[in-house]
Amino acid sequence: MKKLTPFLVTLFFIFSCNKVEKRTKNSVVQKSTNENVLSKQDSVKTKTTTLKKDDEIAKAKNWLIYSIENYLNKQNGLQENTNEEADGNTPTIFTKKYEEYKSDAINIDLGTDGSLTLQQFQKKWENDFDCQYVGYDSGFLVGAQDWGLIKVTKCDYKTTEKEQLIFSVIISDTENKLNYNRDIKVIPSGKSFLISDVLEQN
Numbered sequence: 729m730k731k732l733t734p735f736l737v738t739l740f741f742i743f744s745c746n747k748v749e750k751r752t753k754n755s756v757v758q759k760s761t762n763e764n765v766l767s768k769q770d771s772v773k774t775k776t777t778t779l780k781k782d783d784e785i786a787k788a789k790n791w792l793i794y795s796i797e798n799y800l801n802k803q804n805g806l807q808e809n810t811n812e813e814a815d816g817n818t819p820t821i822f823t824k825k826y827e828e829y830k831s832d833a834i835n836i837d838l839g840t841d842g843s844l845t846l847q848q849f850q851k852k853w854e855n856d857f858d859c860q861y862v863g864y865d866s867g868f869l870v871g872a873q874d875w876g877l878i879k880v881t882k883c884d885y886k887t888t889e890k891e892q893l894i895f896s897v898i899i900s901d902t903e904n905k906l907n908y909n910r911d912i913k914v915i916p917s918g919k920s921f922l923i924s925d926v927l928e929q930n
Contacts, residue, residue, distance in 0.1 A: 785885050788893045788914045791921045793880045795821040796899060800869060800878040822868070823915065823924045829853050830926075833862040861911075863928035869899060869910070871928070876903020891915060892924055 799821055820827065832852065835843040844852065850859050863871060870878070882898035892913040899908040911927040 781888075784916070785893060788916075788921050789883050789885060789895065792895060792897070792912060792914055792923075793883050795921075795923075796869060796880050796897070797878055800875065800899070804875055804878075821923055823917075823922045825856065826924055826926070829857055830862065830868055833859075833864050834867065836864055857925060858927065861927035861929070863926075866928065869926060870901065870906075870908050871930075872901065872904070872906065875901045875906075878902070881907070886911065889913070 822830075832844055832849055836846055836849055837843065846864075853859055853862075865871075867873065879900050879902050880897060881900045882896065884896045886894045886896050888894070892915050895912050895914065897910045897912050899910060900906070901908075907930075909929040911929065912923055913925040913927075914921045915924045
């Protein structure tokens, strides 16, 4: 019996260590499985967010192209107005703030009621807009008073800044062979969008 006791103790010790090792392995496998599940969930959330953002960018791009062409071609008579638009109910494509800013820029130093000097204009708007890109002597979107058929020949998403989607846009006057290079900022508005700023590059 004395010879058998050390053998039994050794055998018991081996089986005990084997059980601890199996539990440790199972614990490691379970932890690894949990980490993989969490990683996959994070990946799905990231993909969903990316798809939603991509969808919003695509919608904004399509809206922007249509709105620019529609707005400018109706203004110059190359596209018919709807009955509502003919009655003066034209929906705007610009935010009120941008319309006021651009109108102030167009009217600088005209000497009319409400017109500003360049210094007054810059002081009024410097905290909201980059005034060097306003296009002081040009109209909304294009720099000419008269233009031909307008086509948007480039509209590429650049970045997002403070919930504004920024697009690099080339507006082409197809008849006069002129191109207007613009960075246009777009914000969501209800189920549509509005232009919140136009940085006129030329």
